[in-house]
Amino acid sequence: MSAPPEGLAPDPPELPKDLSIAIVREGRQLVKAAVEFDNAPGRLADLLQTLSCPEHTLLTLHLATTPDQSTAIGHLYLEVTGAGEAADVERRLRMKPYVRKVFIRMGYGGILVDSAFPLVLSDKAQAIILDxxxxxxxxxxxxxxxxxxxxxxxxxxxxxxxxxxxxxxxxxxxxxxxxxxxxxxxxxxxxxxxxxxxxxxxxxxxxxxxxxxxxxxxxxxxxxxxxxxxxxxxxxxxxxxxxxxxxxxxxxxxxxxxxxxxxxxxxxxxxxxx
Ligand SMILES: [Zn+2]
CATH class of the missing domain: 3.30.1380.20 (Trafficking protein particle complex subunit 3)
Known part of the structure; x- marks a missing residue:
């Protein structure tokens, strides 16, 4: 085995980045909320605060903003308990005056496949994910x-x-x-x-x-x-x-x-x- 060349410092341990194309929680009720909102400092924290209650558990989220930072699109994935909780997620998000669009989708059988489309890279080129x-x-x-x-x-x-x-x-x-x-x-x-x-x-x-x-x-x-x-x-x-x-x-x-x-x-x- 040869040693790494000079200039290639060993990297510190890194945390993997999970693209979460599907979430599996056996027997649980899963909900995805896609939300578009007028972006401003503190807005994402406010949205998450809105969803904060014992019936909702945030599993993962993805957020992207337009280059001028004026618009944000968030994809939020939650586990909810109790009937009507998906509607409650939607109601809580729509209460916010800066929220423009909300789309709610339910999982089935403890699985939520994220079929958001198209996928785009940050330079707006369409992306595909390959194993x-x-x-x-x-x-x-x-x-x-x-x-x-x-x-x-x-x-x-x-x-x-x-x-x-x-x-x-x-x-x-x-x-x-x-x-x-x-x-x-x-x-x-x-x-x-x-x-x-x-x-x-x-x-x-x-x-x-x-x-x-x-x-x-x-x-x-x-x-x-x-x-x-x-x-x-x-x-x-x-x-x-x-x-x-x-x-x-x-x-x-x-x-x-x-x-x-x-x-x-x-x-x-x-x-x-x-
Ligand atoms: Zn090689």
Whole structure:
């Protein structure tokens, strides 16, 4: 096992982020309240206070606001006891003058599936949620069937994702911001749960960079004698090429599928100047 490279400090223990696509409470009565309200300091706390009573237990919530902070949409998931409590949740929320819309939905058989749609990322791109292990198996299946051609297909899929994604990120944040904060795009991929991506070295003159991926979804749980992260490699090559306006290639130099502690990718110009 090789030691983590300099610059990759061990992370403190972290709390996982549960996306709660379904809540299961055997034999309990579950209610979801989707609420849109005029946002202002203290409003969310006031709403939660409104729902505070022995008959209601808040299980989880999700809150998002518009960029100007004027409107908030909350999705609240509660366990309630007693008949008529779902109606009571709605009545309590509607009493608030700043609440614009309330939608109430009941669970069934102790299950509440959150079918809120569409899902959107914070940059408003439509999102889908994939089970990371199954996504990894999906790519592995292509490679199993197609051999080395499958690895190329998975790599090109990554490029096909990375290029438009980085075009979008650059379009939103601008070239200057991206140049000042090259780690931003990597953090966005981390935020989507793909793994913990860290830039551990960058040489702007040579156009090279080293990126460490810890617990990457593609390589985690796989066994290989060669570097396995073709999709991520394609994403990084495609994305970095867009970001720098020149073709870069990407090589995976360490890989957890080969027994390394983390995956490490090296970006360099496809045709370095002589
Ligand atoms: Zn790997």
């Amino acid at each position: 990371g292990q199954q996504a990894s198996e999906m790519f592995a299946r292509v490679r199993e069937l197609m051999g080395s051609g499958g690895a190329v297909i998975v790599y090109e899929l990554g490029k096909g994702y990375g290029r438009p994604r980085f075009v979008r990120i650059i379009g939103t944040r601008g070239v200057e911001f991206m140049d000042a904060h090259p780690e931003y795009a990597l953090q966005m991929l981390s935020a989507m749960g793909w793994g913990k991506l860290t830039m551990t070295a960058i040489d702007r003159e040579k156009g090279t960079a080293t990126i460490v991926v810890e617990d990457g979804f593609e390589c985690r749980g796989q066994k290989s004698t060669t570097p396995h992260g073709q999709f991520i490699r394609g994403v990084l090559a495609g994305g970095a090429s867009v970001a720098l306006g020149r073709e870069l290639e990407c090589e995976e130099r360490r890989c957890i599928a080969m027994g390394d502690e983390f995956c490490e990718y090296f970006l360099r110009p496809a045709d370095p100047p002589e």
